[in-house]
Every structure is written in C-alpha cells, then in structure tokens.
Amino acid sequence: MKVLIVSTHPEPQSFNTALRDHGIDVLRAGGHEVVLSDLDAMGFNPVASAADFGARANPDYLVYALEQRHGYEQRTLAPDILAEVDKLLWCDLLILHFPLFWFSVPARLKGWIDRVLLSGVAYGGKRFYDRGGLAGRKALVTLTLGGREHMFGPDAVHGPLEDMLRPLLRGTLYYTGLTVLPPFVAWHVPYVSDEVRRGYLDGYAAHLRGLDQLTPLGFPSLDDFDDRLYPKGRAG
Amino acid sequence: MKVLIVSTHPEPQSFNTALRDHGIDVLRAGGHEVVLSDLDAMGFNPVASAADFGARANPDYLVYALEQRHGYEQRTLAPDILAEVDKLLWCDLLILHFPLFWFSVPARLKGWIDRVLLSGVAYGGKRFYDRGGLAGRKALVTLTLGGREHMFGPDAVHGPLEDMLRPLLRGTLYYTGLTVLPPFVAWHVPYVSDEVRRGYLDGYAAHLRGLDQLTPLGFPSLDDFDDRLYPKGRAG
Numbered sequence: 001m002k003v004l005i006v007s008t009h010p011e012p013q014s015f016n017t018a019l020r021d022h023g024i025d026v027l028r029a030g031g032h033e034v035v036l037s038d039l040d041a042m043g044f045n046p047v048a049s050a051a052d053f054g055a056r057a058n059p060d061y062l063v064y065a066l067e068q069r070h071g072y073e074q075r076t077l078a079p080d081i082l083a084e085v086d087k088l089l090w091c092d093l094l095i096l097h098f099p100l101f102w103f104s105v106p107a108r109l110k111g112w113i114d115r116v117l118l119s120g121v122a123y124g125g126k127r128f129y130d131r132g133g134l135a136g137r138k139a140l141v142t143l144t145l146g147g148r149e150h151m152f153g154p155d156a157v158h159g160p161l162e163d164m165l166r167p168l169l170r171g172t173l174y175y176t177g178l179t180v181l182p183p184f185v186a187w188h189v190p191y192v193s194d195e196v197r198r199g200y201l202d203g204y205a206a207h208l209r210g211l212d213q214l215t216p217l218g219f220p221s222l223d224d225f226d227d228r229l230y231p232k233g234r235a236g
Numbered sequence: 237m238k239v240l241i242v243s244t245h246p247e248p249q250s251f252n253t254a255l256r257d258h259g260i261d262v263l264r265a266g267g268h269e270v271v272l273s274d275l276d277a278m279g280f281n282p283v284a285s286a287a288d289f290g291a292r293a294n295p296d297y298l299v300y301a302l303e304q305r306h307g308y309e310q311r312t313l314a315p316d317i318l319a320e321v322d323k324l325l326w327c328d329l330l331i332l333h334f335p336l337f338w339f340s341v342p343a344r345l346k347g348w349i350d351r352v353l354l355s356g357v358a359y360g361g362k363r364f365y366d367r368g369g370l371a372g373r374k375a376l377v378t379l380t381l382g383g384r385e386h387m388f389g390p391d392a393v394h395g396p397l398e399d400m401l402r403p404l405l406r407g408t409l410y411y412t413g414l415t416v417l418p419p420f421v422a423w424h425v426p427y428v429s430d431e432v433r434r435g436y437l438d439g440y441a442a443h444l445r446g447l448d449q450l451t452p453l454g455f456p457s458l459d460d461f462d463d464r465l466y467p468k469g470r471a472g
Contacts, residue, residue, distance in 0.1 A: 010284055010300050011286075011298040011299070011300075046282050046283065046344070046347065047282065048246055048337070049246050050247075061247060062246055062247040063247070101284070102349050102350065102403065102407060103408070104340065104346065104403045104404075104407070105346075107282035107284065107343045107347030107349075108282070108343070110337075110338075110341075110343040113338050114337050114338065114343050129393075148465075150464075150466060151465050156465075156467070157365075157458070159406075164402055164403050164406075164407050166339075166395075166399055166402060166403075167339035167401075171340070171394070171400050172338045172340075175338075190299065222393070225393050229386070229393050231392070
C-alpha cells in the first residue's frame with residue numbers, strides 16, 4: 001500500500017511522535033511505501049483564506065469551495081495545498097496522527113482538512129459518503145490522549161470516544177468516501193509507565209500489520225436516501 | 237450581560253458576517269455590553285506551540301497544558317492569548333460564531349479553543365463539566381452551513397446536528413463548565429433567497445432577545461461519578 005501519514009504534535013520528543021515513527025518503521029518493514037506530512041516541521045498554514053487562490057473565479061466575493069474547484073482545475077491553488085492534494089490522491093491509506101485536543105484534532109490538522117480536502121475532488125454535490133471522491137481508499141485515525149479508557153464508553157463520563165470523534169470519522173473521513181478503519185488509541189499517555197508505553201508501541205505495530213483483518217466502521221449508505229436526501233420510503 | 241463574540245469567516249462580506257453584526261446590534265440595543273474577537277481581522281494565530289510561552293517551567297520538554305498553567309500564573313503567556321483569556325473571564329456569555337467546516341469549527345477558531353481555554357483556568361484535573369472553571373457563565377454557538385435542515389435529525393442522512401457538534405458543545409463548552417444554550421443555525425445559506433436570509437436575521441434577533449427563556453442543553457453531572465470517574469454504584 002501507499003500510505004500518507006499526516007501528523008501534528010507540539011513536542012517533537014513526545015511519545016506521540018515516537019508512536020508515529022514506530023508506525024512508519026513497521027509499515028516500511030511490511031513492504032508499504034510511506035510519505036509523511038509532518039505539519040509542524042512543514043510550518044503548515046492552517047487558515048483557509050483568500051490567500052489560497054492565485055487567480056479567482058470571482059475576485060469580488062469569496063466562496064471558498066467554489067474557488068477550490070476553480071483553483072484545482074487551473075492549478076492556481078496555493079502550492080502547499082496542491083502538494084498535499086497530490087499526496088492524498090497518491091495514497092491508498094490516509095493516517096491522521098495526532099494528540100486529542102478538545103476531543104478533536106489540533107487546529108493545525110483541522111486546517112489541513114479545511115484546505116486540502118477539496119470540493120470537486122474529495123466531495124461535491126451529492127458525491128459524499130459512499131459516493132465520495134476518495135471512495136476505494138482507506139483511512140485510519142491514530143491518537144494519544146490524557147484521559148483513561150474507563151472515561152469513555154456507553155455509561156462513561158464522556159460517552160463513547162467514537163461519538164466524540166463523529167465529525168472526524170463520519171463527517172470528514174467517511175464523508176469523502178474513505179473506508180474508515182477502527183482508530184488506534186493510546187490512553188492516559190502523559191501518566192503511564194514506560195512499560196505501558198512499550199505496550200502501545202507493540203499494540204500499534206499489531207494494529208498496522210492486521211489492517212486487512214479490521215472491520216471498517218459502519219455508516220449509512222446514500223442508497224438509503226432519495227435524490228433530495230430524504231430517507232427512502234418517507235414523505236418529504 | 238457582558239458578551240464576548242469570537243468569530244471567523246473567510247469572506248468579510250458574507251451573510252455569516254452580516255448575521256454576526258446584526259446580533260451585535262440587537263445585543264447592544266438590549267443593553268448588553270459586547271466585545272468582538274474577529275479572529276480574521278486580528279490575524280489570530282491558531283497553532284498551539286512552544287512559541288506561546290515566554291519562560292518555560294520545563295524548557296527541555298513541552299507539556300502544553302502544564303506550560304499554560306505556568307505561563308498564566310507568571311503572565312508570561314503570549315500576549316495574544318492573555319488578551320483573549322482576559323476577555324473570556326470578563327464575559328457572562330461567550331458566543332462562538334462561524335461557518336460550519338467539516339461539521340466543526342474552522343481551524344482558526346479551533347486554534348482559539350486550543351490556545352485560550354487554559355488548563356488551570358477553564359478546566360483542570362477533575363474540574364470539568366459542571367465543576368469546570370467557567371461554571372456560572374453561558375455559551376451560545378451560532379453557525380451557518382450549506383446543508384439543508386432535513387439532512388439533520390434522528391433518521392436523516394447526517395443524523396442530529398447536535399451529535400456532529402458533540403465535541404464542541406459537550407467536549408469543549410460544557411467541559412469548561414459553561415451553560416450551553418441551544419445553537420442558532422442558519423441552514424443552506426449559500427443557496428437561499430434574500431427573504432429567507434431576512435428571516436434568519438429576524439430569527440437570530442428573537443433567539444438573542446429570548447436567551448433567558450431558552451432551556452440549556454442537558455449533559456451529565458460529575459455528581460453521578462465517583463472520585464475515579466466511574467459511574468456511581470458500579471464496580472470499577
């Protein structure tokens with residue numbers, strides 16, 4: 001497989017970064033090609049703005065998604081965006097690798113999502129979910145967090161982690177058509193022993209080696225909705 | 237009330253911005269004080285990094301949350317963060333005002349959350365949810381989106397909007413102790429008539445004038461969990 005890893009963490013010496021690099025070693029040892037977008041090392045700009053477009057379809061009023069389409073067709077998009085789009089369309093597997101900030105991705109990674117998942121390429125009109133522009137490719141979320149595992153789940157204080165990650169897993173990755181694999185989660189990272197951390201490294205290696213055996217997360221199919229996106233069999 | 241509005245949108249002429257400014261007029265006409273953080277006009281930096289700290293508790297290894305505490309106590313945090321924290325602690329009502337990007341806040345606003353909701357101030361240890369550092373204050377989310385209302389709800393293609401907003405409403409605003417009011421949502425904005433847009437302006441005015449009558453969103457209380465954050469009455 002061709003694997004694109006998009007990562008961010010404010011501390012290069014972090015366990016999160018060690019986990020990422022271990023994953024790269026494991027993937028390469030397994031014969032996969034890996035490209036890394038280390039957003040911090042790149043100084044990646046997270047802000048979607050008018051500056052992303054060299055020549056605008058409409059210079060007087062910015063509709064970001066429309067300019068994404070125009071700029072991609074004309075190759076006038078900002079070079080940092082075009083480079084990431086090329087990597088995205090090259091890969092078979094996209095890994096988003098990050099520490100959980102506010103039950104979500106850090107702003108730097110959110111900016112990669114905002115700017116790189118182009119309208120007209122990753123999605124557009126009714127091309128979303130299982131009809132999304134990236135259908136046929138896979139996605140994996142790998143995250144570290146401070147919370148403990150028992151704080152997540154149906155009766156737990158924060159509810160299921162997958163529910164907190166819904167806008168990412170369903171609203172972003174599945175939205176673009178990606179097949180979303182079960183996330184790999186390293187819990188309570190700032191507080192655990194080296195032994196537990198070694199366990200996470202081994203667990204992640206096993207997760208990556210067994211990707212083909214993982215059951216993807218289940219989400220609705222557009223086949224169950226009509227042309228106006230009402231559930232089929234119901235009055236609109 | 238003292239109201240802090242934190243807003244972002246890539247197009248200053250947008251309806252989203254008009255809605256924000258109309259809200260400011262309505263609030264001021266109602267006798268409230270309003271401070272606006274227009275993150276785009278400010279050029280607000282969304283990236284949480286080592287550059288946020290003038291003098292570090294630990295210069296060799298960055299633990300972002302620990303340095304937030306240290307930097308706030310010593311007033312050595314980056315001035316743009318300190319200015320926002322001061323506004324936050326001044327307000328009775330925080331309004332986050334944005335266009336929905338990937339079922340979430342744009343990266344610029346995510347960066348405000350990452351950098352300004354300080355550990356030790358907004359939350360810390362077991363000071364979260366109804367014991368959060370901002371308890372007693374209120375929060376409102378005001379958003380515009382391209383999707384239509386029938387695309388959200390229990391049987392709808394995207395499920396309930398509140399479920400997509402969970403990491404923001406529960407995982408961020410309620411996490412810090414804020415009383416979270418029902419969001420104001422303007423649907424399908426790029427495609428609707430001027431008449432519908434006028435309806436949104438009127439609806440938002442009514443929403444703001446009636447804030448005291450709104451029933452806050454319901455979330456779990458820490459009273460229902462034990463000292464280790466297991467549900468009370470269950471074996472750990």
